[in-house]
Amino acid sequence: MITLLKYEIYRRWKWLVIRYAALIILGLIFFNRASASPMQYNIIAESMGKFFLISIVVFAIIIIEGINMLKEDLFEQSGYLTFTIPRKGRTILFSKLTLLFLQLSIWTIISIGFGSMFFSKFPYQEISRITAQIDFSFYPTILFILTAFFNFVLMVHLSLTLTKTLLVNKKYSSLLSIGIFFLLAYLIENFYYGPFLNQIKYAYIEIGTSSASNIDLLSGGYTAVFLNIILTIIFFTATAYLLENKINI
Amino acid sequence: MEFNNCSPIYLQIIDSIKQDVVVGKLKTGQKMPSVRELAGKIKVNPNTIQRVYQELEREKITFTKRGMGTYLTDEEKIIKLLEEEISDKIIQEFINGMNKLGFSNDKIIGILQEYL
Amino acid sequence: MEYILTTKQLSKYFYQKKALEKVDINIEKGKIYGILGPNGGGKSTLLKLAAGLLKPSGGEITIDNKNPGVYTKSIVSYLPETNYFYKWMRIKDALNFFNDLYIDFDMENAGKSIEFMKLEEKEKITNLSKGMLGRLKLALALSRNAKLYLLDEPLNGIDPVSREKIITSILDAFNKKSTIIICSHLIYYIEKLLDYIFFLSEGQIILEGETENLRNERRISIDKLYQEVFQ
Numbered sequence: 001m002i003t004l005l006k007y008e009i010y011r012r013w014k015w016l017v018i019r020y021a022a023l024i025i026l027g028l029i030f031f032n033r034a035s036a037s038p039m040q041y042n043i044i045a046e047s048m049g050k051f052f053l054i055s056i057v058v059f060a061i062i063i064i065e066g067i068n069m070l071k072e073d074l075f076e077q078s079g080y081l082t083f084t085i086p087r088k089g090r091t092i093l094f095s096k097l098t099l100l101f102l103q104l105s106i107w108t109i110i111s112i113g114f115g116s117m118f119f120s121k122f123p124y125q126e127i128s129r130i131t132a133q134i135d136f137s138f139y140p141t142i143l144f145i146l147t148a149f150f151n152f153v154l155m156v157h158l159s160l161t162l163t164k165t166l167l168v169n170k171k172y173s174s175l176l177s178i179g180i181f182f183l184l185a186y187l188i189e190n191f192y193y194g195p196f197l198n199q200i201k202y203a204y205i206e207i208g209t210s211s212a213s214n215i216d217l218l219s220g221g222y223t224a225v226f227l228n229i230i231l232t233i234i235f236f237t238a239t240a241y242l243l244e245n246k247i248n249i
Numbered sequence: 250m251e252f253n254n255c256s257p258i259y260l261q262i263i264d265s266i267k268q269d270v271v272v273g274k275l276k277t278g279q280k281m282p283s284v285r286e287l288a289g290k291i292k293v294n295p296n297t298i299q300r301v302y303q304e305l306e307r308e309k310i311t312f313t314k315r316g317m318g319t320y321l322t323d324e325e326k327i328i329k330l331l332e333e334e335i336s337d338k339i340i341q342e343f344i345n346g347m348n349k350l351g352f353s354n355d356k357i358i359g360i361l362q363e364y365l
Numbered sequence: 366m367e368y369i370l371t372t373k374q375l376s377k378y379f380y381q382k383k384a385l386e387k388v389d390i391n392i393e394k395g396k397i398y399g400i401l402g403p404n405g406g407g408k409s410t411l412l413k414l415a416a417g418l419l420k421p422s423g424g425e426i427t428i429d430n431k432n433p434g435v436y437t438k439s440i441v442s443y444l445p446e447t448n449y450f451y452k453w454m455r456i457k458d459a460l461n462f463f464n465d466l467y468i469d470f471d472m473e474n475a476g477k478s479i480e481f482m483k484l485e486e487k488e489k490i491t492n493l494s495k496g497m498l499g500r501l502k503l504a505l506a507l508s509r510n511a512k513l514y515l516l517d518e519p520l521n522g523i524d525p526v527s528r529e530k531i532i533t534s535i536l537d538a539f540n541k542k543s544t545i546i547i548c549s550h551l552i553y554y555i556e557k558l559l560d561y562i563f564f565l566s567e568g569q570i571i572l573e574g575e576t577e578n579l580r581n582e583r584r585i586s587i588d589k590l591y592q593e594v595f596q
Binding site for chain 2: 589
Binding site: 007080086168248 | 379413416417418419420434435436438439441443445447448449450451452453454462465466467
């Protein structure tokens with residue numbers, strides 16, 4: 001696994017360095033601007049907003065790259081190399097997901113780091129007022145979002161892999177992958193998260209909170225994160241099994 | 250050595266080696282190239298060369314010295330036999346060819362006498 | 366008899382197409398086999414099944430008595446028809462990759478092969494011509510000490526000089542402990558290398574036999590025989 005991870009990193013190391021260096025450097029530049037104008041909250045907010053946009057772009061790049069890591073090997077000729085090396089499907093998949101995980105972690109640390117730095121430029125009362133309104137539990141939400149995106153990539157991987165077990169030519173594979181993806185999304189929404197959301201609704205109603213009407217996954221707290229992790233394991237196991245035993249390259 | 254692919258290659262190689270022996274291209278008692286060497290030289294499957302050497306050994310044209318390789322025989326008797334075998338073959342082919350053209354055996358003798 | 370590769374009623378279907386139909390093959394160790402036939406006849410499919418890239422639709426295939434999997438991939442050296450290198454690699458990276466992932470890879474030998482094939486380690490894969498790629502693939506595939514070599518059309522798109530080098534390399538790599546299977550429709554150049562041949566067409570074996578016996582019986586070259594059989 002380490003060997004494969006080494007090559008996944010080695011092949012794109014320049015891009016990785018540029019990506020995070022740019023994020024950090026731009027973060028510093030924008031933070032500098034924010035610091036240079038204390039109490040001018042519109043400038044501070046603008047700098048923060050710009051940094052936020054850039055970090056979203058980097059996040060999107062990480063996610064798309066994460067998807068392509070497997071997509072290439074399944075649908076390009078490089079698959080002939082990847083799937084004839086003496087490694088199990090789960091090892092190949094795990095090495096790619098490890099890089100994705102590492103990148104998400106680095107991204108999170110940098111973004112939250114700069115995020116806190118920007119927030120510290122706002123007066124404390126302002127921040128408390130905002131967070132109180134949103135009813136926002138920070139860490140579970142962040143974790144939930146991260147695990148949700150990780151699962152998104154894995155779900156795409158599973159769709160692509162399923163496609164590759166059913167079709168060998170490239171012709172209708174995009175269509176089929178998209179179809180399978182939405183099918184999985186539907187199934188998970190209704191049969192996996194669905195029951196869970198209902199449970200939360202009942203719990204809130206019982207406690208007598210008025211916010212029972214707009215319960216979503218973000219109010220699920222650590223339990224929702226736990227559900228995501230279970231889902232990760234399910235997706236990983238299924239994809240690894242298919243990669244090892246069922247795909248036709 | 251040039252071979253065609255229309256008849257068993259191992260037989261062609263054996264014939265070629267026999268001819269080389271008779272003609273003197275291969276010296277009696279000479280060390281033969283190893284299976285791999287010969288295979289690489291004439292671009293032929295080593296198993297084929299193996300078969301060649303087995304056959305040559307069977308006909309006592311070569312012998313193997315344990316741990317040292319394969320050598321051409323230096324027994325006069327065997328070389329003589331080879332000479333006969335090859336000349337017989339050539340003569341037989343000649344006669345067959347001439348017969349095919351319509352020459353009877355008597356006519357062949359006459360022509361030869363004139364020619365030589 | 367120890368077989369390195371066996372198939373029993375092996376079938377592979379793609380939609381309407383029967384790529385292989387109940388094929389039975391036994392491959393003995395220490396020999397060079399040729400699987401010959403027209404394009405689309407099933408040769409590549411058979412090799413891909415042995416390499417573990419395709420899964421059988423029916424029947425079975427075993428290598429060294431094991432189903433295709435991690436173990437068989439470690440003892441099989443597969444040379445595909447396509448350019449399967451990662452686009453970001455230089456030749457040097459490809460060598461290191463093979464060295465890192467295959468225990469039986471001979472790095473020293475590979476370096477010599479690369480030189481022999483007139484290739485340079487610092488070249489980018491994307492800059493290589495078709496001929497150079499063919500030579501590189503072969504240099505890597507034969508630098509492994511595998512039990513089974515599967516060469517799919519190793520001579521395609523290769524110029525005459527490189528062709529001779531490739532044939533020489535194949536002969537050098539061959540030993541009694543390994544087995545080589547070559548798929549090709551350029552029979553003229555490789556038939557001297559083959560111990561045994563299969564003619565595979567439309568997913569079935571229509572003829573097989575020891576090369577020398579076939580020459581003896583039919584008094585023609587395998588090349589001519591192929592032309593006769595496939596008109």
